[in-house]
Amino acid sequence: MDSFQVLFSNFGIFDVVDIILVAILIYLFYSLLRGTIAVNILIGYLFVYLFYLLVKSLQMKLLTAFLNGFFQVGVIALVIVFQPEIRKFLLMIGKNFKLYRNQYWFKFFVRNEAQKEIRYSKLRPVLDACKSMQETRTGALIIFARSYEDENFYKNGEEMRAVISKRLLETIFSKNSPLHDGAVIIAENRVMAAGCILPLAENHELPLYMGLRHRAAVGISEVADVAALVVSEETGNIAYARQGKIKTNLDMSELEKNLRKDWI
Numbered sequence: 001m002d003s004f005q006v007l008f009s010n011f012g013i014f015d016v017v018d019i020i021l022v023a024i025l026i027y028l029f030y031s032l033l034r035g036t037i038a039v040n041i042l043i044g045y046l047f048v049y050l051f052y053l054l055v056k057s058l059q060m061k062l063l064t065a066f067l068n069g070f071f072q073v074g075v076i077a078l079v080i081v082f083q084p085e086i087r088k089f090l091l092m093i094g095k096n097f098k099l100y101r102n103q104y105w106f107k108f109f110v111r112n113e114a115q116k117e118i119r120y121s122k123l124r125p126v127l128d129a130c131k132s133m134q135e136t137r138t139g140a141l142i143i144f145a146r147s148y149e150d151e152n153f154y155k156n157g158e159e160m161r162a163v164i165s166k167r168l169l170e171t172i173f174s175k176n177s178p179l180h181d182g183a184v185i186i187a188e189n190r191v192m193a194a195g196c197i198l199p200l201a202e203n204h205e206l207p208l209y210m211g212l213r214h215r216a217a218v219g220i221s222e223v224a225d226v227a228a229l230v231v232s233e234e235t236g237n238i239a240y241a242r243q244g245k246i247k248t249n250l251d252m253s254e255l256e257k258n259l260r261k262d263w264i
């Protein structure tokens with residue numbers, strides 16, 4: 001009982017906060033890894049760590065030194081292996097920061113209202129193009145990014161830097177166009193590129209009916225701070241992916257609402 005009291009005599013409110021924060025961090029990281037192959041790597045790593053603790057407690061010096069070296073390099077290896085998850089994790093923190101964006105003081109200090117007006121004017125032709133492609137069952141995948149230069153995930157298509165227009169988008173995605181396969185990237189108020197091949201989603205919980213176009217939309221939204229819009233060639237339905245989550249069957253006003261919230 002005495003040792004119990006000694007142990008908890010220095011235990012203060014900050015220790016409680018400390019434990020809660022670590023628990024939240026572990027939970028958030030776990031929810032990012034859940035359902036991905038990275039979980040297997042983490043479990044393997046934990047087993048090796050338990051083995052390390054065992055040989056250390058048995059005072060097996062050579063093996064302890066060997067495993068110690070492995071863990072020192074292992075931290076760097078883990079950062080490399082979990083690079084996409086760490087990126088997603090930081091994006092998630094950024095997303096929560098985004099909650100403050102609608103508050104008056106944030107807009108006053110951080111957001112440029114003039115830029116917002118320009119972006120809003122660029123949204124109209126995209127929405128009109130989506131409506132028309134929905135009617136004609138033309139498959140489309142459009143990515144809305146804040147910046148084109150900072151990302152490498154989609155810089156593999158045909159660079160265009162063209163003014164956004166309904167007819168341009170319809171032309172790109174029309175079946176006879178050489179650029180209709182892949183995604184269009186809209187950034188910096190321009191159609192920056194077309195025919196881009198995107199990373200596919202790692203999320204195994206996506207319904208089976210979702211093909212590659214939808215998986216590419218979810219995939220890019222998992223790894224980059226973008227919104228992805230899909231017009232289904234099969235059904236004409238509109239889907240919208242953001243931060244690894246996809247909303248399906250949106251009507252035009254819901255699509256506009258989402259884009260205004262995330263992109264403008």
Ligand SMILES: Nc1ncnc2c1ncn2[C@@H]1O[C@H](COP(=O)(O)OP(=O)(O)OP(=O)(O)O)[C@@H](O)[C@H]1O
Nearest residue numbers: 139181182183197198211212213214216232233234
């Ligand atoms: N990695 C990728 N990046 C960008 N676009 C892709 C990628 N993979 C496939 N696509 C696009 O998706 C098209 C194939 O779509 P698929 O039919 O598999 O998807 P879907 O999700 O079922 O969509 P739809 O409802 O339109 O058929 C390809 O022709 C290509 O344009």
